[in-house]
Amino acid sequence: MEQNKHIIMFPFMAHGHLTRFLELAYRIVHHDPSFTITIVNTPLNINSLRSAIANRPSPPSQIHLKPIPFNSTDHGLPLHSENTNNIHPSQIPLLIKACTSFEAPFHQFISEVVSSERNPLVCMVSDGFMRWAGDVAKSFGVFNYLFLSGAYGSVAAISVARNLPYLNMVDGGTHDEFSVPSFPETCRFRHIELTPRIRALNGDDEFAKLFKQGGSSLPEYNGVLCNTVKEIEPLGFEVVQNYFKLPVWCVGPLIPIKLLIKNTGSDTSKGITSQRSGKKLGIDPRYCMEWLDSHPTRSVLYISFGSENTISKTQMMELAKGLEESQKPFIWVIRPPIGFDPKSDFQPEWLPSGFVDRVAKQGLVVTGWAPQLEILCHWSTGAFLSHCGWNSVLESLSQGVPMIGWPLGAEQGYNAKMLAEEMGISVVLARWADTRITKEEVSRVINMVLDKSEGGKGDVMRKKASEVRELMRATIENNKGSYYNAMNDFLTRCVSI
Ligand code: UDP
Numbered sequence: 425m426e427q428n429k430h431i432i433m434f435p436f437m438a439h440g441h442l443t444r445f446l447e448l449a450y451r452i453v454h455h456d457p458s459f460t461i462t463i464v465n466t467p468l469n470i471n472s473l474r475s476a477i478a479n480r481p482s483p484p485s486q487i488h489l490k491p492i493p494f495n496s497t498d499h500g501l502p503l504h505s506e507n508t509n510n511i512h513p514s515q516i517p518l519l520i521k522a523c524t525s526f527e528a529p530f531h532q533f534i535s536e537v538v539s540s541e542r543n544p545l546v547c548m549v550s551d552g553f554m555r556w557a558g559d560v561a562k563s564f565g566v567f568n569y570l571f572l573s574g575a576y577g578s579v580a581a582i583s584v585a586r587n588l589p590y591l592n593m594v595d596g597g598t599h600d601e602f603s604v605p606s607f608p609e610t611c612r613f614r615h616i617e618l619t620p621r622i623r624a625l626n627g628d629d630e631f632a633k634l635f636k637q638g639g640s641s642l643p644e645y646n647g648v649l650c651n652t653v654k655e656i657e658p659l660g661f662e663v664v665q666n667y668f669k670l671p672v673w674c675v676g677p678l679i680p681i682k683l684l685i686k687n688t689g690s691d692t693s694k695g696i697t698s699q700r701s702g703k704k705l706g707i708d709p710r711y712c713m714e715w716l717d718s719h720p721t722r723s724v725l726y727i728s729f730g731s732e733n734t735i736s737k738t739q740m741m742e743l744a745k746g747l748e749e750s751q752k753p754f755i756w757v758i759r760p761p762i763g764f765d766p767k768s769d770f771q772p773e774w775l776p777s778g779f780v781d782r783v784a785k786q787g788l789v790v791t792g793w794a795p796q797l798e799i800l801c802h803w804s805t806g807a808f809l810s811h812c813g814w815n816s817v818l819e820s821l822s823q824g825v826p827m828i829g830w831p832l833g834a835e836q837g838y839n840a841k842m843l844a845e846e847m848g849i850s851v852v853l854a855r856w857a858d859t860r861i862t863k864e865e866v867s868r869v870i871n872m873v874l875d876k877s878e879g880g881k882g883d884v885m886r887k888k889a890s891e892v893r894e895l896m897r898a899t900i901e902n903n904k905g906s907y908y909n910a911m912n913d914f915l916t917r918c919v920s921i
């Protein structure tokens with residue numbers, strides 16, 4: 425019987441990480457069907473990956489899922505808390521710490537795979553939080569590749585965390601610019617651009633301890649896969665190379681391929697479905713599309729802070745007032761504000777009194793999961809107010825939709841910085857869930873980005889976003905371009921070792 429080449433992947437337990445690894449698995453078997461992929465994770469996450477696969481047409485037989493037992497209560501987490509989505513944000517450090525408990529069962533699994541006569545294991549692809557993966561791989565004589573999201577943002581996050589004691593930072597003021605190792609001296613960072621958790625790194629909260637530990641040494645890797653496009657992040661590609669001094673393959677954008685194919689009709693959203701995530705939608709997608717159909721080209725603002733982040737109630741109030749004042753059409757995906765149970769149902773008190781009724785004609789308030797891909801692909805979507813999670817960034821850029829940045833955690837602050845300063849397709853409206861925003865500023869920025877006047881800031885951003893979209897498309901079109909070269913090179917290399 426013909427044997428397939430086997431790659432084992434281990435993502436972190438967060439929606440964005442799991443979906444990114446799944447997309448990578450799809451792309452690999454699509455690129456070369458002689459590969460078999462096994463994605464390893466906790467039972468709950470494996471179930472959600474299973475339903476995500478079931479929601480896609482013709483599931484490939486080469487993608488396998490392997491649950492590894494995980495008892496969340498052993499790690500101080502509530503029962504069945506196996507994903508950043510179903511825990512309180514303050515418990516994320518516990519989930520990160522819990523990753524160490526996978527080492528022994530994962531080792532056992534690899535030893536079964538290696539001793540079986542079936543498909544030979546050619547390499548592992550692991551998440552940065554699975555710090556032990558390199559040791560396991562080494563003990564079986566296989567290579568372990570790190571899988572990063574965006575290049576610039578990811579390296580900035582790692583480099584800042586590792587070098588924090590040596591960064592010449594001043595808190596606030598006009599002289600608070602500093603440079604970050606691996607970045608060119610001309611690329612200046614500011615104190616406010618670091619997440620509050622990083623800024624408080626001298627404190628002794630669990631995040632601070634984790635960052636310190638994570639920053640102290642770099643696990644062993646044999647190469648780096650990046651979910652990005654070399655052409656859209658030239659500086660990012662350079663800094664990943666500077667930082668890791670390892671082979672780097674930009675195999676992105678790992679978003680549904682349909683998003684990247686040039687549409688010929690007016691309705692780009694046809695055939696795209698967010699149901700692929702396996703999440704229950706908070707709005708009927710047909711209604712959502714009809715609503716978008718009824719608006720002019722590039723006129724609607726889409727607002728979402730991703731699958732796990734949220735803002736404070738005070739910020740939510742100002743955002744609502746600013747939206748109303750702007751009078752621009754919008755779709756706003758609302759998650760419970762900070763301090764509320766992330767699973768709690770929508771409560772009108774989160775928004776100004778009477779807001780939902782007053783804006784009934786102006787916008788759609790979605791409580792729950794939104795069909796984000798369909799919305800971004802629709803021709804009437806004109807801008808995306810986003811936390812700048814990397815999947816959202818790639819999805820928006822693939823449609824040439826300019827962004828309004830409001831980073832809330834992780835490497836989002838650096839993504840927002842790059843989108844604004846390197847690409848010029850975004851403006852930063854606010855940062856983090858603890859800063860003050862005003863309705864006037866919200867309204868001003870929305871109006872500026874959606875403004876269609878020739879040569880205005882909105883127009884310039886839209887044109888740049890369209891250029892980025894074309895660059896992204898060129899990398900996958902006609903089975904050539906940098907994506908294909910990177911994928912070829914990576915797959916050839918991982919079997920030749
Ligand atoms: N997403 C969605 N509907 C929502 C919220 C998020 O479809 O209501 C999807 C979005 O399309 C993206 C992912 O969830 O693919 C969010 O990933 P991202 O990296 O942007 O942020 P994270 O959730 O990891 O912070």
